[in-house]
Amino acid sequence: MSPAVHLAATGHGFLSPTGVEIAFLLVGIATFGAAVLTVTTKQLVHAALWLVVALGGLAVEYLLLTAEFIAWVQVLIYVGSVVVLLLFGLMLTKAPIGRSPDADSGNRPVALAVAVAAAGVLVWVVVDAFRTTWIELDKGVQGSTAVSGESLFRHWVLPFEALSVLLLAALVGAIVLSRKSGHDSGPGAGLGKEQR
Amino acid sequence: MHLAYPAVLAVLLFCTGLYGVLARRNAILVLMSVELMLNAVNLNLVAFDVWLRDTLHTGQALTLFTITIAAAEIGIGLAIVLLVHRNRGTADVDKLRDLADPPSAGQDPMDDSMAAPTDNDADQARRVRRQTA
Numbered sequence: 109m110s111p112a113v114h115l116a117a118t119g120h121g122f123l124s125p126t127g128v129e130i131a132f133l134l135v136g137i138a139t140f141g142a143a144v145l146t147v148t149t150k151q152l153v154h155a156a157l158w159l160v161v162a163l164g165g166l167a168v169e170y171l172l173l174t175a176e177f178i179a180w181v182q183v184l185i186y187v188g189s190v191v192v193l194l195l196f197g198l199m200l201t202k203a204p205i206g207r208s209p210d211a212d213s214g215n216r217p218v219a220l221a222v223a224v225a226a227a228g229v230l231v232w233v234v235v236d237a238f239r240t241t242w243i244e245l246d247k248g249v250q251g252s253t254a255v256s257g258e259s260l261f262r263h264w265v266l267p268f269e270a271l272s273v274l275l276l277a278a279l280v281g282a283i284v285l286s287r288k289s290g291h292d293s294g295p296g297a298g299l300g301k302e303q304r
Numbered sequence: 305m306h307l308a309y310p311a312v313l314a315v316l317l318f319c320t321g322l323y324g325v326l327a328r329r330n331a332i333l334v335l336m337s338v339e340l341m342l343n344a345v346n347l348n349l350v351a352f353d354v355w356l357r358d359t360l361h362t363g364q365a366l367t368l369f370t371i372t373i374a375a376a377e378i379g380i381g382l383a384i385v386l387l388v389h390r391n392r393g394t395a396d397v398d399k400l401r402d403l404a405d406p407p408s409a410g411q412d413p414m415d416d417s418m419a420a421p422t423d424n425d426a427d428q429a430r431r432v433r434r435q436t437a
Contacts, residue, residue: 152333
């Protein structure tokens with residue numbers, strides 16, 4: 109037995125989880141269940157609402173990992189805006205309100221086989237690789253707003269600005285794509301004049 | 305906290321998203337599954353950043369960048385889905401087969417008209433071969 113295993117076995121107990129671990133496990137089970145319901149439910153609007161539960165559970169997991177700023181950004185951007193955009197998209201594409209039997213395509217067994225195989229392999233590899241690694245959560249908060257802001261604007265300024273330009277370009281592109289037809293094109297053209 | 309908890313949760317969320325991308329038929333549900341996969345990556349990044357106690361906070365900065373890119377992706381993706389729905393009347397990814405290979409390449413009448421504007425030698429030779437056959 110290697111010294112690292114001895115150290116881990118003396119410092120931490122495998123069968124005596126801490127309170128943070130129990131909370132992480134419970135919230136993780138809820139998050140995973142909501143994610144499974146998101147990809148399996150037959151009602152399209154319910155899928156978006158289960159996605160809210162899954163993303164909110166992930167925000168709680170970030171809080172348990174002491175990454176406060178990421179957690180609140182997750183709540184603001186994902187739960188606040190992305191899900192609202194998805195609901196708008198569902199309603200603008202005339203999604204049926206009730207159960208829609210054709211929500212899943214014909215290659216569902218293949219998809220299930222691929223997903224289960226990938227999950228099995230990855231869980232085995234991850235559990236085997238990180239058997240003796242522990243996160244020290246009681247040595248101070250890692251992701252408070254002060255720490256995140258300082259690292260972001262001291263070491264990551266250039267990627268931050270480049271990403272803001274990318275976000276601007278993406279939003280302008282989304283507006284151009286979703287605009288109705290231009291002034292000099294017929295009502296049935298459908299595309300803006302940039303596409304022609 | 306044991307590092308395996310967040311890592312296993314991230315793996316399970318990623319595989320759930322993988323199943324959704326492969327099995328769903330509505331394009332907006334596919335986008336939701338992509339969001340689940342991106343969130344699994346974010347959870348991994350945060351967990352490893354907290355584990356390594358990185359002084360530059362690379363994982364958390366990268367998580368913020370990933371969230372921004374996911375927001376840009378969902379905006380562009382929904383705009384494309386709405387455009388497709390406006391032009392075709394459906395957002396069903398199984399019915400959008402314009403870029404797929406036709407099942408029998410020699411008998412499709414669209415094939416010649418689409419190959420007509422290109423006038424390189426290989427295309428012309430193929431067309432001559434098809435006309436003689």
